[in-house]
Amino acid sequence: MATQIKAAPKVGMVSLGCPKALVDSERILTKLRADGYGLSPDYAGADVVLVNTCGFLDSAKEESLEAIGEAIAENGRVIVTGCMGNEADVIRARFPDVLAITGAHQYEAVVSAVHEAAPPTRGAFVDLVPEGGLKLTPRHYSYLKISEGCNHSCAFCIIPSLRGKLASRRIDAVLREAEKLVAAGTKELLVISQDTSAYGVDTRHEPRAWQGRQVRAHMTDLARELGSLRTSEGIAPWVRLHYVYPYPHVDDVIPLMAEGYLTPYLDIPFQHAAPNVLKAMKRPANEAKVLERIRNWRSIAPDIAIRSSFVVGFPGETDADFQYLLDWLDEAQLDRVGAFRFEPVEGAQANDLPNPVPEEVKEERFQRIMEKTAAISAAKLAAKVGRNIPVIIDEIGDADEDGSVGATGRSQADAPEIDGHVYLRDVAPSLKAGDIVQVDIEDADEHDLFGVVA
Numbered sequence: 296m297a298t299q300i301k302a303a304p305k306v307g308m309v310s311l312g313c314p315k316a317l318v319d320s321e322r323i324l325t326k327l328r329a330d331g332y333g334l335s336p337d338y339a340g341a342d343v344v345l346v347n348t349c350g351f352l353d354s355a356k357e358e359s360l361e362a363i364g365e366a367i368a369e370n371g372r373v374i375v376t377g378c379m380g381n382e383a384d385v386i387r388a389r390f391p392d393v394l395a396i397t398g399a400h401q402y403e404a405v406v407s408a409v410h411e412a413a414p415p416t417r418g419a420f421v422d423l424v425p426e427g428g429l430k431l432t433p434r435h436y437s438y439l440k441i442s443e444g445c446n447h448s449c450a451f452c453i454i455p456s457l458r459g460k461l462a463s464r465r466i467d468a469v470l471r472e473a474e475k476l477v478a479a480g481t482k483e484l485l486v487i488s489q490d491t492s493a494y495g496v497d498t499r500h501e502p503r504a505w506q507g508r509q510v511r512a513h514m515t516d517l518a519r520e521l522g523s524l525r526t527s528e529g530i531a532p533w534v535r536l537h538y539v540y541p542y543p544h545v546d547d548v549i550p551l552m553a554e555g556y557l558t559p560y561l562d563i564p565f566q567h568a569a570p571n572v573l574k575a576m577k578r579p580a581n582e583a584k585v586l587e588r589i590r591n592w593r594s595i596a597p598d599i600a601i602r603s604s605f606v607v608g609f610p611g612e613t614d615a616d617f618q619y620l621l622d623w624l625d626e627a628q629l630d631r632v633g634a635f636r637f638e639p640v641e642g643a644q645a646n647d648l649p650n651p652v653p654e655e656v657k658e659e660r661f662q663r664i665m666e667k668t669a670a671i672s673a674a675k676l677a678a679k680v681g682r683n684i685p686v687i688i689d690e691i692g693d694a695d696e697d698g699s700v701g702a703t704g705r706s707q708a709d710a711p712e713i714d715g716h717v718y719l720r721d722v723a724p725s726l727k728a729g730d731i732v733q734v735d736i737e738d739a740d741e742h743d744l745f746g747v748v749a
């Protein structure tokens with residue numbers, strides 16, 4: 296009689312929210328895979344469904360609740376984790392049948408909830424887990440989380456109360472993870488945290504031994520070491536810094552861009568420019584100095600792409616404040632801008648501020664900032680027509696009727712998921728995702744570039 300081997304239980308995953316939440320999902324799945332679980336791409340094939348939620352804005356909470364509702368309707372066996380897990384009572388009130396609820400970064404708690412809901416079969420094979428862990432992003436780029444939490448208290452943000460004070464990872468652990476990712480095929484590392492420029496402040500930048508020398512837990516040391524890694528083909532990975540709070544010492548990483556350690560890209564959320572709005576937001580308020588700094592950055596690393604985000608309609612923002620922001624943007628000429636209408640987040644200090652901005656004014660300001668930043672972006676991209684620039688390939692397209700194949704990639708100014716693309720025509724059949732090629736730029740629109748491999 297043949298021995299019956301019980302099939303491994305399968306887990307479905309719905310991952311919502313920011314790249315930080317995505318990193319959490321990958322960690323959870325990596326652990327579950329090591330415990331012998333299979334992954335199900337659909338609800339029907341899953342023994343249990345994990346919903347990794349986002350609880351930052353009220354709109355994100357609603358999206359999370361809808362995702363939980365869908366998973367319950369489609370599968371019925373649902374475990375909730377992530378930021379919204381901190382509001383277990385809200386979830387339970389709406390979905391009493393949820394099996395378990397855990398908060399953000401409680402990896403062990405999520406994994407044991409899965410064990411309970413769908414016990415693992417014996418004899419899991421650890422080698423089912425590929426080097427670098429299981430990833431939800433394409434193999435050629437990876438998010439690298441360096442810390443949790445934040446020591447600031449920006450008036451519109453509840454992250455410090457959701458995720459606590461800054462807690463930095465050891466520099467040697469971060470570098471080991473990055474080294475593994477690069478060995479496993481990652482060509483682009485995206486450094487994320489709540490506050491990347493504060494890395495190591497909580498550990499007094501504690502140095503650790505790394506490849507025979509002492510390296511500090513500090514943004515500049517980290518950037519230099521990441522930029523020194525090499526793929527098996529000897530290629531230096533692109534390294535992007537995200538969520539960089541505008542401290543003065545950010546100036547120190549700009550030379551590393553000129554020296555080739557860092558990709559000339561800085562994601563630095565300024566949030567506003569008008570001094571009294573910044574003050575009310577409890578953000579650093581020396582915006583004139585910021586313009587001077589940006590000019591200096593561009594003189595050191597002329598190709599630097601600066602991405603930022605801004606909140607419009609913050610309580611007390613006057614017409615003059617908003618105009619100040621538009622004029623500031625004319626001066627700053629930022630490459631990529633995300634704008635958000637102020638939304639009161641439950642528990643944020645800003646909710647108690649006087650003079651809320653009426654919804655229609657918020658909307659009108661939002662449209663105006665979007666128009667302004669789209670025009671700046673279009674002009675900046677138009678200036679790239681005729682240049683030859685490096686592009687990382689994300690996806691190869693299907694062949695057209697005439698047999699020609701296109702591809703989608705990104706320039707060094709484009710982070711995945713948030714920025715633009717470079718659309719390539721007539722690529723060689725040998726081209727593949729993760730290749731970095733030189734491209735002649737032929738055309739541009741508001742957000743994207745178009746070109747051909749040189």
Ligand code: SF4
Pocket residue numbers: 445446447448449452453454455489490540
């Ligand atoms: S620095 Fe970022 S994460 Fe920290 S409180 Fe401000 S907005 Fe929130």
